[in-house]
Amino acid sequence: MFELRLLAPETKIEILGEALDALDALSISVEDADAQTEAEQALFGEPGMPPPKAGWERSRVIAQFPDEAAAREAALVLSAQDFFEGCELVGVAEVPEQDWVRLTQSQFAPVEITPEFWIVPTWHEPPSAARQVIRLDPGLAFGTGTHPTTRMCLRWIAGAGDLSGHRVLDYGCGSGILAIGAAKFGATDIDAVDIDEAAVESTRLNAQANHVQLKAGLPDAARGQYGVVLANILATPLKVLAPLLCQHVAAGGSLVLAGILERQAQELQEAYAPYLALSVSDSEDGWILMTARA
Numbered sequence: 226m227f228e229l230r231l232l233a234p235e236t237k238i239e240i241l242g243e244a245l246d247a248l249d250a251l252s253i254s255v256e257d258a259d260a261q262t263e264a265e266q267a268l269f270g271e272p273g274m275p276p277p278k279a280g281w282e283r284s285r286v287i288a289q290f291p292d293e294a295a296a297r298e299a300a301l302v303l304s305a306q307d308f309f310e311g312c313e314l315v316g317v318a319e320v321p322e323q324d325w326v327r328l329t330q331s332q333f334a335p336v337e338i339t340p341e342f343w344i345v346p347t348w349h350e351p352p353s354a355a356r357q358v359i360r361l362d363p364g365l366a367f368g369t370g371t372h373p374t375t376r377m378c379l380r381w382i383a384g385a386g387d388l389s390g391h392r393v394l395d396y397g398c399g400s401g402i403l404a405i406g407a408a409k410f411g412a413t414d415i416d417a418v419d420i421d422e423a424a425v426e427s428t429r430l431n432a433q434a435n436h437v438q439l440k441a442g443l444p445d446a447a448r449g450q451y452g453v454v455l456a457n458i459l460a461t462p463l464k465v466l467a468p469l470l471c472q473h474v475a476a477g478g479s480l481v482l483a484g485i486l487e488r489q490a491q492e493l494q495e496a497y498a499p500y501l502a503l504s505v506s507d508s509e510d511g512w513i514l515m516t517a518r519a
């Protein structure tokens with residue numbers, strides 16, 4: 226494989242991306258050309274949302290092509306375009322052969338939820354102190370345990386102790402990680418729902434791989450009342466879902482919400498106030514966990 230390297234201002238990233246796409250680039254990445262220097266610029270965004278900007282003031286664009294001829298041809302075509310003004314061709318270079326599977330795997334280490342509860346990819350041995358383990362590999366659906374919102378929900382589950390007497394609803398299940406976590410802590414009657422069919426399928430497969438029983442489906446599979454309702458979505462959908470989620474919480478049951486930034490606590494409290502009194506019960510990296518008892 227060969228890669229074509231360019232420098233470009235932020236205003237040219239979108240058009241360059243489209244052109245490289247039309248030139249059959251296999252992949253395109255954009256990095257801050259000033260990364261690791263004093264001029265490095267942070268771009269802040271929320272997970273699941275488009276990036277706030279297409280690139281940096283000085284972006285390094287790297288496009289991969291199957292062979293050298295295709296990369297050089299793309300360089301020639303691009304540099305002849307009017308829009309290329311202000312961009313710079315850095316060069317074409319061969320990409321050294323990599324063991325991509327090993328490289329990807331090395332980026333996912335076991336994640337500690339509590340000293341005794343771990344999320345462990347299948348290519349790792351669980352740590353010796355682990356008493357409860359979810360085996361999970363990164364896949365199509367969100368939820369590997371590496372995001373603070375997922376970790377806070379799992380910590381809540383671990384802190385809740387024995388869930389055997391409770392029906393549990395995981396609303397927005399992604400990989401099914403929270404539902405599987407609830408099963409590991411004793412829950413046997415679990416519904417895991419998501420608007421994304423790929424997440425539903427992923428939840429089924431991950432539950433099988435972890436030898437736990439749960440029912441995965443689209444949101445209308447959530448029926449009746451539950452002792453625990455978990456929803457790790459984002460603040461805006463959580464506000465819309467307030468009446469629906471609260472109606473699923475049984476008397477004396479718990480509602481556990483994540484995907485909320487610290488500055489969004491009050492708007493969530495206001496949206497849920499007609500049904501339940503939410504309070505902040507955990508926080509990590511600017512994200513908060515909000516919970517309520519019915």
Ligand SMILES: C[S@@+](CC[C@H](N)C(=O)[O-])C[C@H]1O[C@@H](n2cnc3c(N)ncnc32)[C@H](O)[C@@H]1O
Pocket residue numbers: 366367368369370374375378395396397398399400401402403418419420421424444457458459462484
């Ligand atoms: C941030 S992921 C959380 C996944 C997992 N529960 C976790 O804690 O890691 C949010 C999930 O909610 C789903 N989702 C978003 N809006 C939804 C809605 N209105 N109803 C049901 N699921 C929704 C998304 O498809 C996604 O899989």
